[in-house]
Amino acid sequence: MPPAPLEFWFDLASAYSCLSAVRIGSVASGLELRWRPFLLGPIFKAQGWDDSPFNLYPAKGRWMWRDVPRRGARSGLKMRQPSVFPRHSVLACRVALVALMQGWGEDCVRATFRAEFEHDADISSPEVMTRLVTELGHDGAATVARAQTQPIKDALRAYTDEASRRGIFGAPTFMVGDELFWGDDRLEDAVAWARGERPAA
Amino acid sequence: MPPAPLEFWFDLASAYSCLSAVRIGSVASGLELRWRPFLLGPIFKAQGWDDSPFNLYPAKGRWMWRDVPRRGARSGLKMRQPSVFPRHSVLACRVALVALMQGWGEDCVRATFRAEFEHDADISSPEVMTRLVTELGHDGAATVARAQTQPIKDALRAYTDEASRRGIFGAPTFMVGDELFWGDDRLEDAVAWARGERPAA
Numbered sequence: 206m207p208p209a210p211l212e213f214w215f216d217l218a219s220a221y222s223c224l225s226a227v228r229i230g231s232v233a234s235g236l237e238l239r240w241r242p243f244l245l246g247p248i249f250k251a252q253g254w255d256d257s258p259f260n261l262y263p264a265k266g267r268w269m270w271r272d273v274p275r276r277g278a279r280s281g282l283k284m285r286q287p288s289v290f291p292r293h294s295v296l297a298c299r300v301a302l303v304a305l306m307q308g309w310g311e312d313c314v315r316a317t318f319r320a321e322f323e324h325d326a327d328i329s330s331p332e333v334m335t336r337l338v339t340e341l342g343h344d345g346a347a348t349v350a351r352a353q354t355q356p357i358k359d360a361l362r363a364y365t366d367e368a369s370r371r372g373i374f375g376a377p378t379f380m381v382g383d384e385l386f387w388g389d390d391r392l393e394d395a396v397a398w399a400r401g402e403r404p405a406a
Numbered sequence: 407m408p409p410a411p412l413e414f415w416f417d418l419a420s421a422y423s424c425l426s427a428v429r430i431g432s433v434a435s436g437l438e439l440r441w442r443p444f445l446l447g448p449i450f451k452a453q454g455w456d457d458s459p460f461n462l463y464p465a466k467g468r469w470m471w472r473d474v475p476r477r478g479a480r481s482g483l484k485m486r487q488p489s490v491f492p493r494h495s496v497l498a499c500r501v502a503l504v505a506l507m508q509g510w511g512e513d514c515v516r517a518t519f520r521a522e523f524e525h526d527a528d529i530s531s532p533e534v535m536t537r538l539v540t541e542l543g544h545d546g547a548a549t550v551a552r553a554q555t556q557p558i559k560d561a562l563r564a565y566t567d568e569a570s571r572r573g574i575f576g577a578p579t580f581m582v583g584d585e586l587f588w589g590d591d592r593l594e595d596a597v598a599w600a601r602g603e604r605p606a607a
Contacts, residue, residue: 278605
């Protein structure tokens with residue numbers, strides 16, 4: 206059997222998604238990767254949360270900002286707690302969608318995550334996103350303008366609806382067909398599954 | 407610097423704690439291990455939950471019962487969703503305390519976890535716990551009787567209070583001094599930390 210495609214579901218506001226975005230290319234090498242931006246907000250709202258669980262549960266939040274930099278250091282990231290968390294990521298996710306359609310999405314996603322979590326950039330700002338895209342060698346103004354058109358808005362909403370329908374409850378999530386893997390720490394499990402490996406028991 | 411002691415905080419109702427109990431001996435070989443039973447109930451209550459988050463958030467629960475058997479298979483466990491989850495674990499945690507004081511606690515904890523998650527045993531039952539201890543070659547009736555005395559009740563309460571005070575919000579948790587590591591998937595990080603390894607960034 207050929208390996209199955211691996212879907213990578215992420216929100217640009219999610220620190221753990223940043224960890225996966227940076228390392229998925231090497232961990233999942235040889236697999237067909239499908240990058241799927243979506244919004245956690247509506248998913249959390251359906252679970253009764255109006256904020257990130259890392260803010261709602263302060264002990265968990267304190268731990269997370271120790272854990273994330275520690276894990277990021279393995280990929281050469283210097284992550285730190287941004288001045289605002291979570292950032293509003295609607296614009297950044299839409300920009301990512303445009304970039305993915307044009308074939309430079311992976312670079313765009315990684316650059317956005319690094320700007321946010323290493324350099325405290327406000328990724329909700331059109332100016333910040335315009336500059337970020339420009340620095341990647343693309344047309345910043347045109348990309349941000351296109352990100353705010355109805356077809357792109359609809360596409361992000363469709364991914365978010367699909368995430369909810371398929372049982373996604375957090376980010377990052379990896380899907381191999383209907384098999385769900387939640388969390389950056391399950392990336393290796395998802396890759397093994399996509400390659401056809403199955404646990405013995 | 408000599409390696410630091412590694413504290414293993416677990417609740418016998420916690421499926422992810424079962425995963426750690428079975429493998430911590432080999433992963434943390436050479437380290438001084440301190441086994442710390444505590445009750446998640448009061449910790450969850452303080453976060454506003456009156457049940458396991460895996461029951462409160464059904465999508466997360468569905469995933470967990472896929473994830474746990476998959477992870478357990480690596481340690482040779484055949485875990486499955488018990489008919490009741492979470493089990494009331496007060497008695498089992500008290501029995502574990504008695505056994506830890508007498509030097510056979512690690513065997514007792516592992517046997518209790520396996521009875522619960524492989525064979526659906528009701529670990530809240532004094533009869534079940536008496537039989538389990540007897541099968542380990544110890545005095546089942548005397549152990550269960552001692553588990554229900556005030557000093558043991560107080561000791562379990564003291565550990566639960568300590569867990570809360572030190573910022574523990576879930577199980578399993580590993581502590582190296584004040585450094586906290588949450589989740590079976592952070593056992594390796596905790597062991598590295600106890601051995602003095604520090605991330606580069």
